[in-house]
Every structure is written in structure tokens, then in C-alpha cells.
Amino acid sequence: MNAQIEEAIEILKSGNRQDAERALETLQGVVYGFGMKVCGRHEDAQDTAQETLIRLARQLKEFPDARALSVWLYKVAKTQCLMSRRKSKFAPAQMLALDDLMPRESDLLPAAKKSWQISPEEILLNQELRGRLEAAILALPKHYRLVLILRDMEQLDTREVAEVMGISEETTKMRLHRARVFVRNALAGYVKHLKGGEKKGHA
Amino acid sequence: MPDQRCKRIFAMLSDYLNTELPVKNCRELERHLKGCEPCIAYLESLKNTVEACRRYQVRKFPAPSRKVREALRLALR
Numbered sequence: 001m002n003a004q005i006e007e008a009i010e011i012l013k014s015g016n017r018q019d020a021e022r023a024l025e026t027l028q029g030v031v032y033g034f035g036m037k038v039c040g041r042h043e044d045a046q047d048t049a050q051e052t053l054i055r056l057a058r059q060l061k062e063f064p065d066a067r068a069l070s071v072w073l074y075k076v077a078k079t080q081c082l083m084s085r086r087k088s089k090f091a092p093a094q095m096l097a098l099d100d101l102m103p104r105e106s107d108l109l110p111a112a113k114k115s116w117q118i119s120p121e122e123i124l125l126n127q128e129l130r131g132r133l134e135a136a137i138l139a140l141p142k143h144y145r146l147v148l149i150l151r152d153m154e155q156l157d158t159r160e161v162a163e164v165m166g167i168s169e170e171t172t173k174m175r176l177h178r179a180r181v182f183v184r185n186a187l188a189g190y191v192k193h194l195k196g197g198e199k200k201g202h203a
Numbered sequence: 204m205p206d207q208r209c210k211r212i213f214a215m216l217s218d219y220l221n222t223e224l225p226v227k228n229c230r231e232l233e234r235h236l237k238g239c240e241p242c243i244a245y246l247e248s249l250k251n252t253v254e255a256c257r258r259y260q261v262r263k264f265p266a267p268s269r270k271v272r273e274a275l276r277l278a279l280r
Binding site for chain 1: 210213214216217223241245248249251252253254255256259261264265267268270271272277278
């Protein structure tokens with residue numbers, strides 16, 4: 001679990017008014033950010049943050065430890081996200097089959113391999129690529145998207161993701177792998193195009 | 204992917220990156236990777252994608268709403 005969240009919850013549970021504002025800002029950032037990643041719309045993320053944090057305030061004294069409350073926080077935020085979405089559309093609830101996600105041989109030829117030499121920094125600093133990453137995540141069917149966001153972006157461990165999702169750890173791992181491959185493959189075409197363009201530009 | 208062994212390895216890549224792969228499978232995967240360039244390249248690209256997700260942050264967020272502040276004020280009383 002993200003240590004920042006647990007620390008913020010500990011502060012609120014302790015009733016320390018002096019640090020409460022900072023702790024609340026932290027949790028607002030976490031839950032709003034989670035809402036943006038899942039729903040892709042400011043209004044939905046704002047609703048998610050508001051409803052989740054109001055419920056958190058009411059539950060502060062009910063939970064014995066901050067970790068249990070952190071998991072609960074994500075469960076509520078997840079449900080709020082799914083309920084509060086407005087015009088945004090989730091991708092249809094489909095299954096991702098591993099066979100369909102397997103790369104083709106042509107994607108693995110030496111030229112294609114070289115074209116994927118792109119660092120995580122390059123992905124995030126390039127506006128177009130960052131946008132493609134966001135679009136690929138939003139294009140995932142929701143049960144895969146939630147697992148990827150919780151595990152890779154919110155950095156919960158497998159057991160915690162399984163708990164938030166109400167599924168087994170094995171199913172969590174299976175969904176995570178398919179979601180990662182889906183996103184990787186969605187970026188691949190654009191990365192290849194980008195790298196090709198750069199080479200032409202330098203010629 | 205080139206062959207059935209690659210297909211089997213492909214299914215293990217995320218568990219490997221998460222260090223959640225059983226030791227026996229881990230050895231099998233690492234043996235395979237020594238001789239399979241396409242699998243090495245795919246693993247690298249998957250690793251970079253995961254790392255980009257890990258580092259991704261929503262840049263701006265609004266301040267907590269008045270309703271949230273009020274609920275917290277009541278809770279801390």
C-alpha cells in the first residue's frame with residue numbers, strides 16, 4: 001500500500017488538527033487522481049473524490065488500522081467511479097484473450113525490436129505518447145483497467161488489489177498481465193511511427 | 204511469436220517482472236531468455252510500459268470541496 005496514504009489516514013485518525021489539512025490534500029490528490037485514471041473525466045473524478053472522502057471522514061473511527069482503511073478507501077473510490085461516470089463510456093465488458101494479444105512475428109523482427117527502444121521517461125515527457133498511454137488505459141475493459149491502475153499506478157500489491165476487486169490473486173495476476181500487454185501493444189504502433197519519423201528527421 | 208516455448212514464456216512475463224514467479228518457472232524463463240532475442244525485446248518493452256504506468260501522475264487536482272472539509276471537521280470534533 002502507498003505509504004503516503006497510510007500516513008495521511010493515520011494523521012486524520014489521530015485527530016491532529018494541525019496536520020489534518022495537509023493529510024486531506026494528500027488524500028484528495030490520491031482519490032481524484034485515481035478517478036481521473038479510471039474515468040478520464042474531471043467531473044467524474046471530482047465526484048469520486050468528494051463522495052469517497054466524505055465517507056472516509058465518517059469511517060475514521062470505525063477501522064482499527066490505517067492499512068485496512070486504505071484498502072476500504074480504494075473499494076469505495078472504485079464503486080464511486082463506476083457509479084458517477086457521466087457521458088464517459090467504458091469499453092465493453094469483454095474478455096481479453098492472451099492468444100489475441102500475442103505479438104506477431106513481424107513485430108519481433110530486428111527492425112521492430114530496435115524501434116521499441118524507448119524509455120519510460122520518453123513515454124511520459126512526450127505529450128503525444130502520454131496521451132496514447134492514457135487512451136490505451138481508458139480503452140481497456142473496466143475489470144482489466146481497474147486491476148492495472150491499482151497494481152501499477154496506485155502500487156498496491158497483488159493481495160491488496162485482489163481484496164479491492166473481490167477476486168482471487170490468480171485472477172488478479174491474469175488480468176494484470178493481459179492489461180499490461182494490451183497497453184504495451186497499443187503504444188507499440190505509435191512508438192514505431194515516432195522512431196521512424198525521428199530517423200527521417202535526422203537524415 | 205516464434206514457437207510454443209515463447210508462447211509459454213510470454214504468459215509468465217508479468218509475474219516475472221513482479222518477482223512473483225515460482226523459482227522453477229523463473230529458471231525456465233531465464234534459460235529461455237538467454238537464447239531468444241524476440242522474448243528479451245518483448246520483456247524490455249513490457250517493462251518500460253509498466254515503469255511508465257508507475258511513474259504516471261495526474262498533474263493537477265482541485266482542492267477538497269466544502270462538503271468534504273465540513274465532514275472532516277465534524278469527524279475531528
